[in-house]
Amino acid sequence: MSKEESTGVGIEDGKAGQEGDASGEVNAVKRKANWSGQWGHGTKLGKTIMQEKREYLDLLGLKLTKTDTIDGYFDTRKQGRVCPNCEKGPNNGLYCYACLVPLKGVCLPQIPKLPLKLWVVRHEKEPRKKSSAVHAEVICGKEYAETVETPLSDDLVFDKETTCVIFPSDTSVPIKDLPNLKSLKSVIVLDATWIKAPTMNRLKQLEGVPRVHLAEYRTLFWRYQNFPDTHLSTIEAMYYFFVEYEKAVHDGVYDGKFDDMLSIFIGQFRKIERFKAAGIERFKTTG
Known part of the structure; x- marks a missing residue:
């Protein structure tokens, strides 16, 4: 988990990859691209880590709009x-950091409905401004994505009986x-650095809630971080949760x-790509 961006507790090194079915598509992507367990092995082939991440993103085949x-919004901010x-x-x-709504004249993608209420505990x-979790509320609306702070x-x-927490544990x-998969009504994601996340996982309000x-998965987060690349950003953890949930309740089917x-997150990724192509270094990236 990044020290600079509030990231999601979706994967823990050693816990990931224990379920073959849900990870099948991404494992196929990694095999096709001949990836090892960490970004950076491609440097032997003359690739930067950002270029490896771009290949990974392309192979995921996300159906993004706008x-x-x-x-254009990022370029004229x-x-x-x-x-x-x-x-x-x-x-x-x-979008406004305070109100978590798109700015005047900004038309962002909208997801009209989520199958579960998404609670973000920040x-x-x-x-x-450093949290990717807010993207969910901006894109899905407060009816389906709600943030509470400690x-x-x-x-x-x-x-x-109707809630689960995304947090890897024993x-x-x-x-x-x-x-309780069929009776789920809400999911909780912890929005904190990986260092702070274990403490948040012990909140008394979360006692007894299934984990x-x-x-x-490999994160597409572009900043350098001192953790394995299986540590996802918060918005990535949210996204992959809903993909896996959809497959679990619909016999493996997911239609995008x-x-x-991920549209804002990927938009930021594309912005960093343009900066690097122009020789602009705004902060330390993964390469």
Whole structure:
């Protein structure tokens, strides 16, 4: 998990890859690209790590919409766009960090409905502008994605029979093996650095709520991080959870309906690619 970006607790080294079915497509991608367990082996072939990640992204075949539009928003972010609610909140050219809504004149992809309520439990010291988790609320709306910050209210109660937490542990199970899979109504993701995440996992409001872990994926996060590349950003963990959930309840079928959850994240990735192509280094990347 990155020290710089608030990232999601979706994969733990050693826990990932224990379920063959859910990870089949991504494993096929890795075999096709001849990847090893870590980014960087391709440097022997003259590839940068960013180039390896681009190949991985292309092979995933995400069905993203408005990619050119999002690129344009990032390239013209200094045009004075404002929030339709507060008109003065800080923003990144696409959405307001305070209100978590698109800015005036910005048309972002929308996912009209999620099969489960998504709860984002954010560490109080994690700034929104460095969190990818906020993308879910911007794209899916507050009806389906809601953020709460620690310390959590004592009045906040999660039903153990209808809720799960994305967090790898000795007792976590693959999503498809969750005993209460058919009765799930909500999922919780912890939005914190990997160092802070274990403490958040011990919140009393989460006691007794089943834990699930994801299959093995490689993060596309572009900043250098001191952790294995199976440590996903928060938005990646959310996305892969819903993909695996959809496959688990629909006999392995997934039609790309949640791919746009990654649209802002991939837009940022594409922006970094353009910077590097132009010889601009804004911060330390993976290469």
